[in-house]
Amino acid sequence: TLDRPDYVVADIALADFGRKEITIAETEMPGLMAIREEYRSEQPLKGAKITGSLHMTIQTAVLIETLVALGAEVRWATCNIYSTQDHAAAAIAAQGIPVFAIKGESLEEYWEYVDRIFDWGAEEGNTCNLILDDGGDATMFALWGARVEAGEELFTPSNEEEEFFVKILKRRLAQTPGYLTKTVEAIKGVSEETTTGVHRLYDLAKKGKLPFPAINVNDSVTKSKFDNKYGCKESLVDGIRRGTDVMMAGKVAVVCGYGDVGKGSAASLQGAGARVIVTEIDPICALQAAMDGFAVQTLEDVVGTADIFVTTTGNKDVITIDHMRAMKDMAIVGNIGHFDNEIQISALENMKWTEIKPQVDMIEFPGGKRIIMLSKGRLLNLGNATGHPSFVMSASFTNQVLAQIELFKGANKYQNDVYVLPKHLDEKVARLHLEKLGVKLTELTKEQAEYIDVPLAGPFKKDEYRY
Ligand code: NAI
Numbered sequence: 001t002l003d004r005p006d007y008v009v010a011d012i013a014l015a016d017f018g019r020k021e022i023t024i025a026e027t028e029m030p031g032l033m034a035i036r037e038e039y040r041s042e043q044p045l046k047g048a049k050i051t052g053s054l055h056m057t058i059q060t061a062v063l064i065e066t067l068v069a070l071g072a073e074v075r076w077a078t079c080n081i082y083s084t085q086d087h088a089a090a091a092i093a094a095q096g097i098p099v100f101a102i103k104g105e106s107l108e109e110y111w112e113y114v115d116r117i118f119d120w121g122a123e124e125g126n127t128c129n130l131i132l133d134d135g136g137d138a139t140m141f142a143l144w145g146a147r148v149e150a151g152e153e154l155f156t157p158s159n160e161e162e163e164f165f166v167k168i169l170k171r172r173l174a175q176t177p178g179y180l181t182k183t184v185e186a187i188k189g190v191s192e193e194t195t196t197g198v199h200r201l202y203d204l205a206k207k208g209k210l211p212f213p214a215i216n217v218n219d220s221v222t223k224s225k226f227d228n229k230y231g232c233k234e235s236l237v238d239g240i241r242r243g244t245d246v247m248m249a250g251k252v253a254v255v256c257g258y259g260d261v262g263k264g265s266a267a268s269l270q271g272a273g274a275r276v277i278v279t280e281i282d283p284i285c286a287l288q289a290a291m292d293g294f295a296v297q298t299l300e301d302v303v304g305t306a307d308i309f310v311t312t313t314g315n316k317d318v319i320t321i322d323h324m325r326a327m328k329d330m331a332i333v334g335n336i337g338h339f340d341n342e343i344q345i346s347a348l349e350n351m352k353w354t355e356i357k358p359q360v361d362m363i364e365f366p367g368g369k370r371i372i373m374l375s376k377g378r379l380l381n382l383g384n385a386t387g388h389p390s391f392v393m394s395a396s397f398t399n400q401v402l403a404q405i406e407l408f409k410g411a412n413k414y415q416n417d418v419y420v421l422p423k424h425l426d427e428k429v430a431r432l433h434l435e436k437l438g439v440k441l442t443e444l445t446k447e448q449a450e451y452i453d454v455p456l457a458g459p460f461k462k463d464e465y466r467y
Contacts, residue, residue, distance in 0.1 A: 007093035008100045008113065010086040018091030021058045022065075028390035029059070031398030031432040032066045039070050044405045046071030051117045051128040053138035054193055055083035055382055056101035059393035061092050066401055067132075068097065075120065077113040079134040081105050082359055082375050082383035104358060107161050111168040114141050118183060122176040127183040130407055131190040132400060135338050136197035139190050143204070143211070145169055145180025159346065189213040189407035189414070191400055195224070195259075196314045196338035201418045213414035215403035217396070220421050221467050222429040224260045227396040231388030232264030235381035236310065236336055237272045243360045243374045243384035244332055249273030252306040256299065257313035257337070258285040265312050265336055266294055277302050299323055310380075311335040311342035321347035327371055334374035336381050345377040359383045391436070398429045423459040 026033060050067060054060055056078040067074055076092065078084045078101035085103065092099045100113035114137060120126045133139050148154050148169070157163040172180060189212045192198050198218045204210040218224050237248060253274040255266045262278065266289070269276045278294045280286035286296050299319070303309075303326045311318045314337045321344045324333065335342045352364040359375045375383025387393075402425050407414075434441065449456045461467075 005093075006098040007089075008102065008109075008116075009089040009093045010084075010102045012090050012093055014087040014090040015094035016091075018058070018061065018085075018087035018089070019094075021087065022061050022091055025058045025062050025390040028436075029062050029394035029397070030436045031394040031429055032062055032401065034432045035398055035401050036066050036069045039405070043071035044409055048072040048130055048404065048408045049120055049128040050074045050130045050132055050404065051120075051138060051142075052076040052132040053079045053114065053117060054132060054134035055079055055387060056089045056092070056099060057083065057085045057382070057387050057393075058088045059387070059390050059397065061088045062390070062394075063397040063400060064092055064097060064099075065095070066397070067404065068095075070401070070405070072130075072404070074098075075100075075117040075128070077101055077110075077117045077138070078105075079137055080378055080382060081107065081110050082378050083387065085386060108164045108167070111141070111164045114138055115168050115172050118142060118172075118180070122172075122179045125179065125182060127179070127186040129186050129188050130404060131187060132193075132404060133190050133197055134193035136192060136200040139192070139197075140200070141165070141169060142180055142184050142187070143209070145173060146184040146211070147209075148173060149178065149181045184211055187212045188411040189215065191215040191217050191403035191407060193223075193396065193400065194218050194338055195228070195261075198418070199314070205416070205418050210416050210418070212416055213407060213411060214418045215407060216418050216420050217399045217403050220399045220426050220429065222395045222426050222433075223399050225467050227388060227392050228260035229264040229267075231392040231396075232261050232312070232336060232381065233268045233271070234392075235385055235388050236265045236268040238386075239336075239374065239380040239382075239384035240308065240310075240332065240334065241385075243334075243380065244372060246308075246332060248308075251275070251308055252277065252302070253308040253310065254279065254297075254299065254302055254306045255294075256309070256311045256318050256342075257315070258282075258289040258294075258296075259312065259314075261314075261336055262312040263288075263292075265310055266292070269308070269310075270294075274308065277306065303327055306331065308332045309334070312337055313342060314338060316341040317344055319343045324348070324371060325365060325369075327369075329369050330372060332372045332374065333377075334380035334384075335377050336379055338379065340377035343373075343377040345373075348373075391433070395429055395433055398432060399425075402429070423461065423463065427458050427460065 075098045084101040089101045198216045201214045251274045253269040254277045256279045278289040354362045361373045374380040
């Protein structure tokens with residue numbers, strides 16, 4: 001019994017436009033569509049109540065509708081204040097699916113919406129039983145709630161974002177005492193989308209603070225070696241172009257970090273004709289970058305001469321205020337890692353900010369030097385463009401759906417630890433994406449399979465294999 005509509009979107013009238021783009025996306029997401037067909041009659045997620053926190057895009061709409069097609073109920077929020085595609089959110093709301101996401105929502109609204117995706121009828125004590133997370137914010141909200149109720153002291157907020165987290169969490173704890181504890185007890189598990197969220201989960205597990213099983217979707221090969229890499233290869237330059245319209249060819253671009261996202265980002269800029277320099281802290285990734293043909297330098301060495309800077313590390317303080325002071329006039333700065341603390345944005349607060357358009361700001365330093373900041377340091381491929389294309393998100397999200405089924409149906413197989421999906425499912429996800437590209441697989445003969453010691457039907461590699 002709600003006294004307000006069970007969604008918050010920018011404009012419900014955008015639902016038709018959203019639906020049209022969802023229809024196109026479905027033709028590019030063969031993995032999700034095949035999973036719908038395979039499981040439609042079995043309804044493996046019947047009874048699943050999924051609290052979902054992941055960029056509310058057109059591709060995510062296809063994920064949500066796949067979960068619903070398999071029997072789940074969902075409540076959804078975005079995991080980044082700039083990443084929502086309002087027409088996608090509207091199309092989902094128009095289906096009667098509770099969704100809370102607006103492109104450009106405030107940080108307070110962001111945590112407000114996280115609270116709402118956990119509210120499955122808090123007054124009546126009804127809870128979710130699964131989390132689907134991207135970056136770990138939703139998981140953190142529920143876990144902190146339960147920990148505070150168990151007597152642990154809540155941390156003191158050190159920035160604006162944490163202030164709102166604490167404010168909204170305290171309000172929930174006061175409104176319905178015991179509710180988040182009950183929620184955590186009811187949760188069968190969480191599936192986590194990204195590198196940064198996975199780091200948080202391993203950290204919780206190590207400290208014995210993970211109260212349910214977790215599936216690390218990121219480290220499925222068909223996720224991180226595709227989405228993080230080929231996805232960023234397409235969406236990084238897309239974000240920079242839509243944000244700035246700058247001529248890319250000939251520019252000097254610095255990519256900080258050469259992990260999966262860094263590899264895709266460097267390739268993206270190189271493909272657009274930029275001269276790319278990489279920075280790394282890991283000798284293996286530095287060597288890879290060099291042998292892929294990139295100069296590997298320190299940021300200090302190149303900061304005064306480069307035109308474009310992109311952080312891809314998942315680390316903090318990678319581009320500092322001193323770096324930005326040393327940049328040349330009108331240098332473009334952005335981040336494609338999960339959180340905005342890769343760039344010391346807070347240190348720029350007292351500079352002169354001019355909004356050129358949403359998610360593009362010009363920042364003037366004393367003395368007149370300016371830089372262009374994309375998405376205020378938040379993921380620029382989702383803030384300034386529309387994230388990765390559907391096809392690669394189909395691979396990521398097929399892993400998500402398989403992980404949700406696994407947690408819902410087989411949770412008793414797992415301890416309170418972090419797992420990756422078995423390799424046969426990883427291979428299945430890849431297989432579902434071959435036909436669309438006209439790929440023809442060679443089949444092993446029985447003799448060949450014996451010779452290389454793999455089963456005829458796979459898995460075709462040992463777990464140690466790195467691709
Ligand atoms: P990764 O661990 O493969 O790569 C990060 C790399 O940064 C590592 O090679 C590490 O050695 C390097 N690094 C760390 N500190 C550094 C420093 N101070 N300077 C230079 N290099 C440094 O992680 P992955 O998968 O590439 O993810 C990176 C970030 O991107 C994460 O926050 C992840 O959640 C996010 N992500 C964003 C996506 C998007 O669409 N925007 C898609 C997928 C992941």
